[in-house]
Amino acid sequence: MARVGVLLLNLGGPERIEDVGPFLYNLFSDPEIIRLPTPVLQKPLAWLISTLRSGKSKEAYRSIGGGSPLRRITEQQARELQSRLRQEGVDATSYVAMRYWHPFTESAVGDIKADGVEEVVVLPLYPHFSISTSGSSFRELQRLRQADPAFRRLPIRCIRSWYDHPGYINAMAGLIAREVRASDTPDAAHIFFSAHGVPKSYVEEAGDPYQQEIQACAALVMKRLEELLGHANPSTLAYQSRVGPVEWLKPYTEDALRELGEQGVKELVVVPISFVSEHIETLEEIDIEYREIATEAGITHFRRVPALDTDPTFIQGLADLVHEAMAGPEVNLDMAAQLPKKVKLYPQDKWAWGWNNSSEVWNGRLAMVGFSAFLLELLTGQGPLHALGLL
Ligand SMILES: C=CC1=C(C)c2cc3[nH]c(cc4nc(cc5[nH]c(cc1n2)c(C)c5CCC(=O)O)C(CCC(=O)O)=C4C)c(C)c3C=C
Numbered sequence: 001m002a003r004v005g006v007l008l009l010n011l012g013g014p015e016r017i018e019d020v021g022p023f024l025y026n027l028f029s030d031p032e033i034i035r036l037p038t039p040v041l042q043k044p045l046a047w048l049i050s051t052l053r054s055g056k057s058k059e060a061y062r063s064i065g066g067g068s069p070l071r072r073i074t075e076q077q078a079r080e081l082q083s084r085l086r087q088e089g090v091d092a093t094s095y096v097a098m099r100y101w102h103p104f105t106e107s108a109v110g111d112i113k114a115d116g117v118e119e120v121v122v123l124p125l126y127p128h129f130s131i132s133t134s135g136s137s138f139r140e141l142q143r144l145r146q147a148d149p150a151f152r153r154l155p156i157r158c159i160r161s162w163y164d165h166p167g168y169i170n171a172m173a174g175l176i177a178r179e180v181r182a183s184d185t186p187d188a189a190h191i192f193f194s195a196h197g198v199p200k201s202y203v204e205e206a207g208d209p210y211q212q213e214i215q216a217c218a219a220l221v222m223k224r225l226e227e228l229l230g231h232a233n234p235s236t237l238a239y240q241s242r243v244g245p246v247e248w249l250k251p252y253t254e255d256a257l258r259e260l261g262e263q264g265v266k267e268l269v270v271v272p273i274s275f276v277s278e279h280i281e282t283l284e285e286i287d288i289e290y291r292e293i294a295t296e297a298g299i300t301h302f303r304r305v306p307a308l309d310t311d312p313t314f315i316q317g318l319a320d321l322v323h324e325a326m327a328g329p330e331v332n333l334d335m336a337a338q339l340p341k342k343v344k345l346y347p348q349d350k351w352a353w354g355w356n357n358s359s360e361v362w363n364g365r366l367a368m369v370g371f372s373a374f375l376l377e378l379l380t381g382q383g384p385l386h387a388l389g390l391l
Pocket residue numbers: 011012013014027032033034053056057068069070126130132133196197198199243274275278279280281
């Protein structure tokens with residue numbers, strides 16, 4: 001029997017307050033998170049944005065005990081999945097590969113090689129594919145594979161997304177049903193799916209299938225929920241955790257909550273749909289920030305469905321996914337990261353006259369160059385603004 005390494009991909013989170021700044025720097029250094037037309041500005045901009053954001057982020061992490069529980073929960077999921085697979089006769093060892101904090105992808109790959117694993121199943125702990133999450137982790141793994149012949153030789157099967165997998169849908173519907181049954185008005189409780197957002201351009205320009213997978217997933221969960229409860233509840237899907245000035249997927253969670261309050265909705269069952277573990281966005285953003293907004297909007301009962309964490313139906317669903325992948329063909333990292341249609345990932349490069357996409361791109365580039373020169377001058381204390389006595 002082959003020794004199988006199950007590589008679980010996740011984002012990672014700062015474990016202590018001191019980690020917040022470097023964690024944010026790693027996150028914003030990723031071109032799949034901030035898509036710039038030119039890579040030279042990625043690091044200076046990552047430094048600037050992480051410095052500006054770190055105060056707000058630290059405050060949020062402080063309010064949930066000083067760090068993210070993501071590593072602890074992901075490692076627990078990995079252990080439980082491993083023992084489930086071993087009980088089912090697979091010689092499996094699970095590994096955790098985080099994208100922006102420990103344990104980093106590189107160290108997981110080092111462990112896989114050291115343990116003599118013979119084939120790898122890559123399982124992102126994101127049910128829905130997004131360029132910014134699974135896509136970024138697949139690309140990171142691809143970089144490591146290209147640089148390392150020993151890793152490249154291992155057969156690999158990647159699971160791209162699993163938002164419609166029965167194990168996951170059943171586990172989600174089961175947790176929601178429990179909250180609905182415990183509510184004051186089980187027939188009328190409003191099911192509020194709050195998915196993590198992405199910038200609108202990811203979907204509309206880059207062809208990210210994320211929104212379509214989220215919508216399909218919410219519909220499947222509602223169908224299963226109706227079967228479990230024996231009645232159909234009203235529902236809403238909205239997007240949370242917007243960062244920066246650009247437009248993200250709509251409706252925004254805060255706007256949707258206010259609108260439901262105006263419509264007279266009193267009882268809400270909030271479902272964190274894109275997360276399978278408790279983390280800052282569930283514990284701080286939903287439980288503290290959105291609860292407050294909902295209460296102000298007149299929603300008197302605000303229940304939040306817990307994240308799946310190590311729910312047994314969910315862990316069994318993950319084990320089934322691994323079995324299915326092992327029985328199927330090899331799926332390499334390029335195939336897993338592929339977007340459904342041919343799209344332009346970065347704004348067009350060719351110059352064209354007029355007020356058009358091209359001029360906006362070049363305006364943006366010139367502004368970035370000017371801004372970087374300004375930043376450099378601030379750091380070095382030398383440059384044209386100092387020469388003119390303006391700095
Ligand atoms: C489906 C899940 C996620 C998507 C999609 C996603 C996109 C995305 N996120 C940011 C910016 C930040 N994300 C941060 C933390 C964070 N994000 C996710 C999940 C998704 N992100 C997780 C699991 C975590 C870790 C949470 C933890 O407990 O530590 C942060 C840091 C926290 C904060 O300051 O709010 C930022 C910033 C962007 C820009 C983006 C899409 C482009």
